[in-house]
Amino acid sequence: MKKTTTNHSAWAAMRCQSVMIRAAMTLLLGMVCAAIHAQTTTITYTATEKLDRFEEIGYFIGAEAVQSHTYDAATQTGTVVYEGTVTALGSNALIWQYALTGIVIPEGVTKLGFQSFKGCTKLANITLPKSLTVTESLVFDGCSDLANGKL
Numbered sequence: 001m002k003k004t005t006t007n008h009s010a011w012a013a014m015r016c017q018s019v020m021i022r023a024a025m026t027l028l029l030g031m032v033c034a035a036i037h038a039q040t041t042t043i044t045y046t047a048t049e050k051l052d053r054f055e056e057i058g059y060f061i062g063a064e065a066v067q068s069h070t071y072d073a074a075t076q077t078g079t080v081v082y083e084g085t086v087t088a089l090g091s092n093a094l095i096w097q098y099a100l101t102g103i104v105i106p107e108g109v110t111k112l113g114f115q116s117f118k119g120c121t122k123l124a125n126i127t128l129p130k131s132l133t134v135t136e137s138l139v140f141d142g143c144s145d146l147a148n149g150k151l
Contacts, residue, residue: 039083039084039085040067040081040082040083040084041060041062041063041081041082041084041085041086041106041108042079042080042081042082042106043060043079043080043082043086043103043104043105043106044077044078044079044080044103044104045077045078045079045080045100045102045103045104046076046077046078046100046101046102046103046125047071047076047078047097047099047100047101047102048076048099048101048122049071049073049099050069050071050073050078051071051078051094051097051099051100053093053094053097054066054069054078054080055069055080057082058090059089059090059092059093059094060082060086060088060089060090060093061086061087061088061089061090061111062082062084062085062086062087062088063082063083063084063086064082064083064084065082065083065084066080066081066082066083067081067082067083068080068081069081076101085108086106086108086109087108087109087110087111088109088110088111088112088113089105089109089111089112089113089116090113090116091113091114091115091116091136092113092114092115092116092118093112093113093116093117094116094117094120095115095116095117095118095119095120096118096119096120097117097119097120098119098120098121098122099122100117100120100122100123101122101123101124101125101145102123102124102125102126103123103125103126103127104126104127105126105127105128105129105132106129107129107130107131108129108131109129109131109132110131110132110133110134111132111133111134111135111136112132112134112135112136112139113136113139114136114137114138114139115136115137115138115139115141116136116139117139117140117143118138118139118140118141118142118143119141119142119143120140120142120143121142121143121144121145122145123140123143123145123146124145124146124147125147126146
C-alpha cells in the first residue's frame, strides 16, 4: 500500500491566493459602486439673481441631492452640481423664474417636462443637448425673450 503525502505548503499557498482574490474582488466591487454613486450632473445658468428653485431636486429627475450651488453676482452666473444623473426636467421645473436669462441643459437629459420654462420672460439663451428626445407641451410658453437655442 502506497502512503499518500500531503504538501502543506502548497495547500497553504492556494488558500492564501484564494483569500487574496476574494479581497481584490471585494475592493474592485467597492470601487465600482463608489464610481456609480459618485456620478454628478452640472447645470449652468445665467440670471439676475441666485435661483433657489434649482435646489428643489424633485424637479430634476435622477438627482439624489444638491452637491453644490454657487452664484456669482458680478457675472450673473450660477452652477448647480447634483449627485446622480439628471435625465429629465420635470413638469414646472423652472416655471415663473423671471430672473433666468440663460441655461445650458447638459448631455444626458432626454426630456423637458410640461411647462418646464413657462413664464421665464427674460430667458434669452438656451443650449439643449443632443440627447434630448422629448419636449412636452408648453415648455417655453411665455418665454418672450427667447431668441437663441443651440443644439
